[in-house]
Amino acid sequence: MTYRIAVIPGDGIGPEVTTEGLKVLKTIEELDPSLSFSFESFPWGCEYYTENGKMMDDDGIEKLKDFDAIYLGAVGFPGVPDHISLWDLLLKIRKGFDQYVNLRPIKLLNGSSTPLKDDPKLRNIDMLVVRENSEGEYAGAGDWLFKGKPEEVVLQTGVFSRKGTERIIRHAFEIAKESGKSLTSISKGNALNYSMVFWDEVFEEVSQDYPEVTTYSYLVDAAAMFFVTDPGRFEIVVTSNLFGDIVTDLGAGLAGGLGLAAGANINPERNYPSMFEPVHGSAPDIAGKGIANPLAAVWSVSQILDHFGHEDWGARVLEAIETVLTEKKANTPDLGGDASTSAVGTELCRVLEEKFKNE
Numbered sequence: 001m002t003y004r005i006a007v008i009p010g011d012g013i014g015p016e017v018t019t020e021g022l023k024v025l026k027t028i029e030e031l032d033p034s035l036s037f038s039f040e041s042f043p044w045g046c047e048y049y050t051e052n053g054k055m056m057d058d059d060g061i062e063k064l065k066d067f068d069a070i071y072l073g074a075v076g077f078p079g080v081p082d083h084i085s086l087w088d089l090l091l092k093i094r095k096g097f098d099q100y101v102n103l104r105p106i107k108l109l110n111g112s113s114t115p116l117k118d119d120p121k122l123r124n125i126d127m128l129v130v131r132e133n134s135e136g137e138y139a140g141a142g143d144w145l146f147k148g149k150p151e152e153v154v155l156q157t158g159v160f161s162r163k164g165t166e167r168i169i170r171h172a173f174e175i176a177k178e179s180g181k182s183l184t185s186i187s188k189g190n191a192l193n194y195s196m197v198f199w200d201e202v203f204e205e206v207s208q209d210y211p212e213v214t215t216y217s218y219l220v221d222a223a224a225m226f227f228v229t230d231p232g233r234f235e236i237v238v239t240s241n242l243f244g245d246i247v248t249d250l251g252a253g254l255a256g257g258l259g260l261a262a263g264a265n266i267n268p269e270r271n272y273p274s275m276f277e278p279v280h281g282s283a284p285d286i287a288g289k290g291i292a293n294p295l296a297a298v299w300s301v302s303q304i305l306d307h308f309g310h311e312d313w314g315a316r317v318l319e320a321i322e323t324v325l326t327e328k329k330a331n332t333p334d335l336g337g338d339a340s341t342s343a344v345g346t347e348l349c350r351v352l353e354e355k356f357k358n359e
């Protein structure tokens, strides 16, 4: 079986970290003859924008639609406004392929450090945030009235459709049911008196179909506090686009930093390819220095393998990340080491190979 993967390395450290992710996939291909991958790389991003006046080809979505998955590094670079790089590439793909589920695991791996105090209770960080990824606060709806005048007004409208809200909540319930874990909804019904009251109602309605799932519901401000004071209470979490964006960066901060946070943009019906990427951006401050941590991008590779139904390989990659973190032979400076991006990738492949051969 050959899986076709479209690679969009993007900007800054994007190409540096995806190179290591691809190294891991190529190692797996060598170890397991039943698996093979073909890669096609697309040069889209801010450099492409500077040369061509657009972030991706006009028929970019058409070009990507027949791939089994999209592997993305990061986009954004000084000189190109962030709202252009985000809307004209990343969001175009997420929306164009109806990738309405954003899965962001927040797990404190063995060997990884947390800024929380040294209390075993606070090392219990293992949650999966299911973030709505197609509408909500990031629907792009609004208006800019009387621009530049004293009476200037801007409107940024949150869009919560019944279809969009119900499908993400139902998807999260399915994950909770399958994994036997609790489900926590994060919203803000006291202040957002339309959108989040509606969200809470739909959560309550859908919960009736899943009596076996234990549920909790928190306001986002309280949830942010509990992420820090008692992260173990969260298992599966479902939340809106904006809240999910924020709480997962908070989670990343608790679980080893942005260099270790991965995210999958999923079209569950598989009508279109899903897209896998590290949560971090293009990190212009360290780009080109060869010191970016590639582990988040490698974790994305583990998510790709899970998505393809090769959970055994997905788990092995995650274990290899844990070993690299624990052994500390090759860690990048953000984790207190002095290894290069490529040295970490090479060590990870070595660990993977050794583990597989010893199985």
Ligand SMILES: NC(=O)c1ccc[n+]([C@@H]2O[C@H](COP(=O)([O-])OP(=O)(O)OC[C@H]3O[C@@H](n4cnc5c(N)ncnc54)[C@H](O)[C@@H]3O)[C@@H](O)[C@H]2O)c1
Binding pocket: 013, 017, 073, 074, 075, 076, 077, 078, 082, 090, 258, 259, 277, 278, 279, 280, 281, 282, 283, 284, 285, 286, 291, 292, 293, 294, 296, 334
């Ligand atoms: N998904 C994406 O492509 C995405 C996500 C976020 C930001 N961005 C874009 O990236 C650019 C920079 O944004 P930012 O600085 O706010 O966020 P960032 O994630 O790029 O960087 C934040 C900080 O974390 C560090 N960092 C990030 N990833 C790292 C890694 N793998 N290893 C070591 N250190 C790492 C950076 O050096 C920086 O100090 C902007 O143009 C922004 O729009 C893109």
